[in-house]
Amino acid sequence: PVAGLDLTGGGRLDDHSEFGSQSTYRGTVSYLLPQTALRMHGSMGTGFKAPTFGDLFFPGFANPDLNPETSVGFDAGLEARLLNGRGRLDATYFRTDYDDLISYDVTTFRAENINKANVQGIELTGSMAVLTDLQVGASYTYTDSEDEQTGDPLPRRPEHRATLTTTYSPTARVSGTAALVLVNDRIDSDGQPMDNYERVDLTVEYALNRHVYPYVRVENLLDQDYEEVNGFSSPGFTGIGGVRAVW
Numbered sequence: 001p002v003a004g005l006d007l008t009g010g011g012r013l014d015d016h017s018e019f020g021s022q023s024t025y026r027g028t029v030s031y032l033l034p035q036t037a038l039r040m041h042g043s044m045g046t047g048f049k050a051p052t053f054g055d056l057f058f059p060g061f062a063n064p065d066l067n068p069e070t071s072v073g074f075d076a077g078l079e080a081r082l083l084n085g086r087g088r089l090d091a092t093y094f095r096t097d098y099d100d101l102i103s104y105d106v107t108t109f110r111a112e113n114i115n116k117a118n119v120q121g122i123e124l125t126g127s128m129a130v131l132t133d134l135q136v137g138a139s140y141t142y143t144d145s146e147d148e149q150t151g152d153p154l155p156r157r158p159e160h161r162a163t164l165t166t167t168y169s170p171t172a173r174v175s176g177t178a179a180l181v182l183v184n185d186r187i188d189s190d191g192q193p194m195d196n197y198e199r200v201d202l203t204v205e206y207a208l209n210r211h212v213y214p215y216v217r218v219e220n221l222l223d224q225d226y227e228e229v230n231g232f233s234s235p236g237f238t239g240i241g242g243v244r245a246v247w
């Protein structure tokens with residue numbers, strides 16, 4: 001064994017009644033550099049996605065000629081621990097190449113295969129324990145996607161996405177998290193630009209004991225009017241209550 005080195009690997013075999021057998025795999029590596037607070041990490045894997053029942057048979061939407069989607073992708077990054085572990089920064093490059101990517105086309109009003117496509121980009125994340133009971137975090141993802149036949153970006157994949165979070169825990173049992181999500185630069189499958197949007201979510205959780213955590217979550221706190229998909233409004237101010245169980 002090598003100190004600071006962790007490896008994982010796995011495989012899967014899908015036997016689909018319509019599209020036959022397909023094997024996929026995924027492996028990861030993580031290495032803590034000696035005498036530093038730096039960690040190198042990466043992964044590589046393949047994917048297989050058969051068309052859904054709706055993709056193939058839903059009236060007015062279905063495309064019975066769809067092929068299954070396959071992909072191969074990898075990521076590589078570097079994480080740094082700062083201020084005796086109170087802070088963390090991470091930068092990761094990623095890329096995935098697709099064959100027969102399944103995508104909804106608003107010009108034909110049905111699911112279609114994109115012969116060859118790729119998605120690549122950079123993700124930056126960071127977090128900091130500002131105080132014992134206060135932690136802040138941020139993430140930013142730049143995504144460059146391409147339909148390799150047309151050279152156009154892939155639909156509904158934002159070029160820029162950022163999240164800012166603040167978590168406050170006034171007691172050992174109570175914690176609250178506020179999150180601001182920003183999404184910019186998307187197009188639909190007809191090439192038309194989609195609106196940018198911002199959304200604020202809020203979650204408050206109470207630890208009843210070590211296993212039971214009742215919570216209240218508010219999505220779209222400021223009741224913003226935005227669309228994830230052109231022509232379909234997303235829910236406004238929404239309140240949700242529940243219980244999270246850990247065993």
